[in-house]
Amino acid sequence: MLLATDLRKQYTAVVAVDGVSLRAERGRMLGLLGPNGAGKTTTIRMLLRIIPPDDGIITYDGLPYSEAVINRIGYLPEERGLYRKSRVLNTIVYFASLRGVPAPEAKSRAISWLERLEISHYAGSRMEELSKGNQQKIQFIIAVLHDPDYVVLDEPFSGLDPLNQGLLNGILQDLKQRGKSVIFSTHVMHQAEQLCDDICLIDGGKVVLEGDLNRIRAGFGRETAKIEFTGDPGVLDAIPNIRVVEKFANSAEVLFTDAGRTAEIVADLARRLDLRMFERRGPSLNTIFLETVRGRRGREGGAGK
């Protein structure tokens, strides 16, 4: 288990991470969620000791950070680049050597990973000859080649087409099955919803929601509806007993402020819009995310005034 307690990091003017605690368990997938600039990347960098925390403790299976621990962590950074002129296989073997894997072993593992990710024909190519998506696959191989117990991925799905997202998803599930702890950050909520066992929602450098995703969903306590319609979405704001979480041109997600009045709500909606669909359901992670972040900001904004 990776356990971080009260991490803090201050840059010259801003506090990027302010007392973040999180736990990532073996055989589970932890999603680190949050809006842009929430402090996700800084948190991840501290977990990997790329930057030292100003304050706080991180333990890896109860052990403090050490040389032995380094080799048990794999990392895929958010902004991705590789040595453009270098050969694919050489590059993978080099990074594996920095994680303590001897070259012959690294080479055979690299080849099987390249095959698994369907890019084995690029083994001898220069990195710059590869497409962006394929470069990302190489980076993923670099993150997992040394068979780490903790796999930390910063926005792993960005830049991948749906086909490759599926491929990566399968591999992550497999890692989880094998008892690895997978930590990844994202701001794409439906991905997190499909993949994560646990989430840690960060906003403004603080954890605002954390724990088992199913339990969080159940504990959110309010129901939502997805509606589809034609008409002016602006009228939604005037309808009593609901709050609009998100609205688009022809659809919206609304939260019931009084779930007992569903029939009234539907009637109101049908009167003002050409209602095509009304689906009552549990809160999506997206709703939870938006509500939590807005609620927190609203409170802070109110407190500030």
Added chain:
Amino acid sequence: MTSKILAVAWWEYSEKIKSKAFIVSLILLPAVIVGLVLVPAIFVTGSDTEPRELGIVDETGAYASTFSELLGDRFILPDGRPNYRLHVIARGGSADIFQMVVLADSMVLRGEMEGYFILRSPLGDLVDAEYRTHNVGNIRLQEKLTPVLREAVTAVKLRRRGIDPEMIAELGHSLKLRTFKVSPGGRSEETAFDQTFFSVYMYMMMLFFIIMTSGQLLVRSMLEEKSNRIVEILLSSLPARDIMGGKILGLGALGVTQLLTWGIFATAVSRYSGLSVIPLGGALLLTVYFILGYLFYSAIFVSAGAPLSTEQEAQQVTSLFSMGLVVPLALSFPVMQDPGSALAIVLTLIPLFTPMMMAIRIPSQMPPLNEIILSLCILGASVFVMMRLAGRIFSASVLLSGKRLSFRELRAMLAKMQ
């Protein structure tokens, strides 16, 4: 931990040795040396392999045989044959000189001989000489043969006045100034000034090329990793100072490769051309200065380059600090002429200039021991201090990209790290 430093070093070495910048610099220096020194040297000292055919029309009839003897005496091909074969086309006043000239000219034009001499004596003892050839551009030949002809004429005239031929040979012996370099321990070796001059320039060029190549590769690789964020993967694997150490080690090994390649090249050249281009005495000591100099400049390049974000900026910074290498280069002549001068001593003790100054001084005159020790101490201490500073700056600024770190921010970060 050391194995990871070595992994970084090996990566830098094996990747950069294939880079264009390295290969160009590897070839450029020998090319410059060949261009500047060797080509003229070959023209001056290079010898023929086949005899050259020359002729003489000697109206006076007195000088041809002596001239021929002297030529055969002075110029011999490596295989023992005479370098110049002098054909006597006409001797004495009996023949029609005009016709002889027409005949000889046609022989030259047909390529049967390269050229021929005409000797006339218009008045008494006076000799009028002429050389006719199809190739007046061959200055070397005329330069070589004129003194011999003069010697032949003089010898004949002296003999006529009844002077003993042996005495003539003795009197005619020309004076040649040889230069010896005196070194401690009673040793002295024959060294020409231009030879010292040449080796000084070679050492300076080598140092300059090695430091500039490796320094630029160092800064470039640092900035590449910074801008494409590879540095994050590196930093998650090993501490910043180890990354820096590995890079400096790897690129230092690249410098040694450069040095060895040039050393082999220079040895081959000196064997081939007979020019002793590398006096081995002091080369070892100079290598120590080279290594310290490389480390010192690397630390400067890292300190100055790490906070930057583009290659153009880095180019400017490296060229600014390379002035430390250029200043001694500009002052090399006065220093070579007076290696013990106050100017030379002061410059030697400034760490930025030490390696270059030693590249000038060691080949021309071994500096006194106390100066060597003092300069090594100062340079060594500077390397230590600069390396520590470079490590801190590297750690502090390596994660920042897209913006240049201001001096104040840098100072704040450094203070925080202490």
